[in-house]
Amino acid sequence: QVQLVESGGGLVQAGGSLRLSCAASGRTFSRYAMGWFRQAPGKEREFVAAISWSGGRTYYADSVKGRFTISRDNAKNTVYLQMNSLKPEDTAVYYCAARSGPYRSITPYEYDYWGQGTQVTVSS
DSSP: OOOOEOOEEEEETTOOOOEEEEEOOOGGGGGGGEEEEOTTTTSEEEEEEEOOOOSEEEEEOTTTTTTTTEETTTTEEEEEEEESSOOOOEEEEEEEEEESOSSSSGGGGGGGGEOEEOOOOOOO
């Protein structure tokens, strides 16, 4: 069992930056690939980024590539999402998720555990 708690969301102007954190409970955090997803009002949950259990491999949605960076610190049981050059279309609730399978999954149902989400609002 893994419990995930996101933090770091907020209101930022377009072009600004935020860093999201996702703290995980449990001693098996390092065994899980981690992902970030987001969901805007009236839209389906969409993939943002994923990272392998070791942190050595990452994968991004085209819409955030070059602007967002996913990383993890297994000693702190935490995964991060650094978001730069934010755009109004990045506005959404951001969720972190954990899965025991391969890291390169963009499908929400393939993830085993989810956090409660943190709101990111980008003003124009």
